[in-house]
Amino acid sequence: MSKIAILLNGGIINDSRVIKIIRSFSKNTENLIDLFYEDSTPSDDILFNKNVRLFSISRKINFKTKLIRHTVFYNEFLFLIKPVLATKIKYDYIYANDLPCLKPAVIIKKQIGAKVIYDSHEIYIETINQFFPNNSSGIRKLAFNFLIFLMRKLGVITEKKLLKKVDSFITVGKGLQLYFEKTYKQNNVNVLMNFPNIPKNIVPVNIHSIINLDKNDFIVIYQGVLNLGRGLYTMIETFKYTEANIKLVILGYGTLQKSLQEFVNLNKLSQKVFFHEKVDSSILLNYTKAANCGISLLEPFNLSCKFAAPNKLFEYINAGIPVIASRTLESEIVFSKYNIGELVENNPILIAESINNLAKSDTTIYKENCKKAALEYNWENQEKILLNFIQ
Numbered sequence: 001m002s003k004i005a006i007l008l009n010g011g012i013i014n015d016s017r018v019i020k021i022i023r024s025f026s027k028n029t030e031n032l033i034d035l036f037y038e039d040s041t042p043s044d045d046i047l048f049n050k051n052v053r054l055f056s057i058s059r060k061i062n063f064k065t066k067l068i069r070h071t072v073f074y075n076e077f078l079f080l081i082k083p084v085l086a087t088k089i090k091y092d093y094i095y096a097n098d099l100p101c102l103k104p105a106v107i108i109k110k111q112i113g114a115k116v117i118y119d120s121h122e123i124y125i126e127t128i129n130q131f132f133p134n135n136s137s138g139i140r141k142l143a144f145n146f147l148i149f150l151m152r153k154l155g156v157i158t159e160k161k162l163l164k165k166v167d168s169f170i171t172v173g174k175g176l177q178l179y180f181e182k183t184y185k186q187n188n189v190n191v192l193m194n195f196p197n198i199p200k201n202i203v204p205v206n207i208h209s210i211i212n213l214d215k216n217d218f219i220v221i222y223q224g225v226l227n228l229g230r231g232l233y234t235m236i237e238t239f240k241y242t243e244a245n246i247k248l249v250i251l252g253y254g255t256l257q258k259s260l261q262e263f264v265n266l267n268k269l270s271q272k273v274f275f276h277e278k279v280d281s282s283i284l285l286n287y288t289k290a291a292n293c294g295i296s297l298l299e300p301f302n303l304s305c306k307f308a309a310p311n312k313l314f315e316y317i318n319a320g321i322p323v324i325a326s327r328t329l330e331s332e333i334v335f336s337k338y339n340i341g342e343l344v345e346n347n348p349i350l351i352a353e354s355i356n357n358l359a360k361s362d363t364t365i366y367k368e369n370c371k372k373a374a375l376e377y378n379w380e381n382q383e384k385i386l387l388n389f390i391q
Contacts, residue, residue, distance in 0.1 A: 001030040002390045005084050005091045005108070007101035009077050011039035012047065012054075016281055016311065017121060017172075017194045018097055019047060024383045025390065026052050034087065036080050055083050070131060070147060073100060074158045080104045085111060093117055093390055099124035099159055106165045115167040117389055119192070122172070123179055123304040125155035130228060130302075160184050168389045175307030175329040192386055195314045197379045199285050202319065207290035211249060211274045218246045218359040220324070221291035223284065224312045226254030229305035231297025231326065234346050236263055239272045241352035246272070246359055248295075251287055253278045288319035293358055296325045297346055318374045322366035324354055338373040340366050 004025055008018055012035065025033050026049040033052045040056030048054075059065070059079055068076050077100045084091075084104075091114045096105035098121050105116045128151045132144040163169065163184055170192045171177055177189045208215050226232060232250075239248050250260070250273065257275070264273045279287060288294065294316030300306040309330035316323045317334075323341035325331040335343050342354045 001032070002028075002093060003032045003089055003091045004034070004093045004095055004390065005087075005089075005114070006033065006035045006037075006095040006097070007077070007080050007084075007105055008035060008037035008097050009100040010037065011041065012037055012044055013041045014278075014281075016196075019281075020194075020197065020379050020383075021095070021119075021386060022048055022052055024379075024386055031390075032089070034084075034089070034091075036084055055087075057083055071151065072154060073128070073151060074103050074155065074162075076100055078104050078107070081107055084108050090114070095119065097121065099155065102159070102162050102166075106162050109165060116165060117168045117170065118163070118166045119170045120172075120176065120180065121194075123176060123302075123307065125152045125159070126302040126304040128152055128155070134228065156183070170389070173307065173309030173330050174333060175309070176304075179303065179307055190385070190389075193309060193314075193377070193382055194311055195377045195379050195382055196285070196311075196318050198374070199318050202285050202289045204290040205286050207249065207287060211247070211276065213247055213274075214245070216245060218243075218293075219249055219291040220246065220293055220295050220355060221249045221251060221288060221321075222295050222312070223251040223288060223315065224310070226250070226252050226256045226260060228256070229299050229302065229308075231299050231346055232256060232260055233263055234299070234348055234351070235295060235297050236260065236269060236273055237267065238348040238351045238355070239269055240267060241349050242272070242355050243359060244272075246355060248273045249276055249291065250274070251276045251278065285315065285319045288315055288321065291321055293322040293324060293341065293355070293363070294319070295355075296323065296331070297344075297351075298326045298328050299346060314377045317370045317377055320367050320370045320374070322358060322363045322370070324351065324358070334373065334377070338369045340369050340373060 012018060022033055025031055029051050031051060034055060036055045038057050044054055081104045090112050094105040094108050094114045095117045096102045097119050102118055109116050129148050136144055169188060170190045171180060172194050177191050180186055180189045264270055296310045296313045298305050298308055307329060313325060325343055326346055327343045344351045344354050
């Protein structure tokens with residue numbers, strides 16, 4: 001039996017990685033798993049087994065919390081310490097998701113003698129520029145750039161110091177593993193990829209009918225969060241150069257949604273680019289499977305984006321549809337093993353050429369290779385790696 005406290009710097013309902021991790025730990029019903037997080041929803045309770053307890057902590061966002069978030073951000077989630085200690089449970093493991101949860105995990109370790117598992121989903125200090133407006137100018141721009149510089153410097157110093165207290169260090173891909181090994185002189189960084197579960201009973205929806213498209217239209221799907229670093233404006237511009245029967249369906253949500261919709265209208269692409277609200281992860285692949293191909297573009301907005309292993313790439317593979325993807329480290333690793341589509345430069349004309357060619361081609365070979373790749377790229381294989389950390 002293992003007693004595990006999981007710290008999360010946000011909500012759980014849309015965090016597919018943490019949901020899978022908790023479900024894997026809780027398969028052993030003798031384990032006790034307590035999740036400490038914020039931003040709860042009424043649907044959280046139905047996500048897990050009975051041996052998983054949810055502790056949602058509410059807090060007021062005021063000037064002080066905003067100041068901490070935009071300076072010493074690694075102190076923002078220290079409020080998680082008190083409720084963990086209040087359980088009076090001597091946890092065997094504290095599982096810290098991302099850098100904001102690492103300091104509270106290390107402090108709890110000192111209090112109760114637990115082991116710390118650090119799961120860095122991204123290069124967190126490299127995402128800090130996303131905390132600030134990217135269209136500022138003048139003195140505001142100078143101030144924001146200074147804060148970004150300061151936060152990254154402090155973040156590196158703090159992360160390096162805290163890593164000395166970590167018992168197991170996990171990250172999500174080869175690119176991030178290499179970064180952490182080089183930056184912090186670490187030789188024990190483990191990779192736990194965020195692959196989807198092996199899909200069962202995928203029933204494609206009639207996406208042509210839902211979007212009100214012609215049945216012969218060739219559908220390219222993008223699914224995921226709508227924010228910076230994902231090549232979304234480049235993706236939309238691409239459809240100025242695709243054949244008339246090729247449509248883009250953007251399925252997701254995020255801070256850029258309104259701006260992206262305006263960009264579509266500005267470029268007179270409302271008959272080729274369509275938005276659909278996010279859907280529950282349990283039925284997501286039913287939508288994915290209904291498309292003719294999936295698209296995944298990443299931009300070097302920061303190092304975290306540059307080295308990311310996009311979830312959607314592996315969702316497309318598990319749905320069995322061809323993929324158009326940027327030439328990133330993680331994508332090139334996959335494409336070097338399996339011929340599942342086309343790697344592209346982030347140039348609208350070149351991407352459009354690849355899509356146009358794909359729409360005219362027999363994609364059977366790509367689909368067959370997706371089936372082979374899915375046997376490797378699934379959560380069930382990663383779960384075996386995960387469970388080794390709590391033995």
